[in-house]
Amino acid sequence: MISQVNNMNEILEQALLYDFYGELLTEHQKEIYEQFVLEDLSLGEIAVEAGISRQGVHDLVKRCGRTLKGYEDKLHLVEKFVSIKEKVKQIDELLDGYKEREPQELVADIRKISDEIIEEL
Amino acid sequence: MISQVNNMNEILEQALLYDFYGELLTEHQKEIYEQFVLEDLSLGEIAVEAGISRQGVHDLVKRCGRTLKGYEDKLHLVEKFVSIKEKVKQIDELLDGYKEREPQELVADIRKISDEIIEEL
Missing domain, CATH: 1.10.10.10 (Winged helix-like DNA-binding domain superfamily/Winged helix DNA-binding domain)
Known part of the structure; x- marks a missing residue:
């Protein structure tokens, strides 16, 4: 069954x-x-x-x-979407911890992920 | 033709x-x-x-x-992807101008966009 x-x-x-x-x-x-x-x-x-x-x-x-x-x-569009969703969640986690970071570092880390997302799109 | x-x-x-x-x-x-x-x-x-x-x-x-x-x-998957791509570019623009903003404001603005992306995914 x-x-x-x-x-x-x-x-x-x-x-x-x-x-x-x-x-x-x-x-x-x-x-x-x-x-x-x-x-x-x-x-x-x-x-x-x-x-x-x-x-x-x-x-x-x-x-x-x-x-x-x-x-x-x-x-492979579901796979692509799932991967993008995970990356956006990584950005969210970086935003959550922004007080413990130098702005410059935070921005560089978010940029790295946003670049990866753009590459997938 | x-x-x-x-x-x-x-x-x-x-x-x-x-x-x-x-x-x-x-x-x-x-x-x-x-x-x-x-x-x-x-x-x-x-x-x-x-x-x-x-x-x-x-x-x-x-x-x-x-x-x-x-x-x-x-x-409507192309439409969805194009919309997400535009939003990621908005995040990139916010990152570009990070020096002119309070970190707290910057984080709130990026979060707003990342939430919108998650909703579309």
Whole structure:
């Protein structure tokens, strides 16, 4: 069963991939996939609601997951965004500790990170 | 003719869209589209090289442009990246002028922008 192999990281990754590439799925796929990944409904519940078999829901969810992963494998945009987000958080941490630093040093350290972000964009 | 309606902004936009979504085109499409948009070859030159008609190149380039634009219309990831890039540049400008500011003010202003970036990510 899908729900047993889905640990929290996988769920988060699926939600992130859906957030980025979900609009490339069909309306029908989006509806089912959202119920499974975002609303955490069971395959059985979704099947009853959608009027399709439990196996049908299972297959659709699997297929959507592969499709979304396929976009990321080609485009790497989630990876890029996650990396930028981490760097902005590093800037935030430097800002938190500004009182213990010389302004000149602080500015140089933030600049280093902002340059890295620009390079990724 | 495509080359007459392509102003510089359009070329830049096409290159940016290609940079983000180009991997979703086929190898053949990528080859032709790169020659036109990135290497700035003429339709005639590309046609000779690829062994297809000038009209064929024209149609393929148009179709690829629409495909890439279609991805952006759905995903808005280029728009998001451009917005983040502008904000990082605003941080850089604040860093440039750090000597004229109180550290506390500078930190508050940078934090405001970094928070905005995090919200977009």
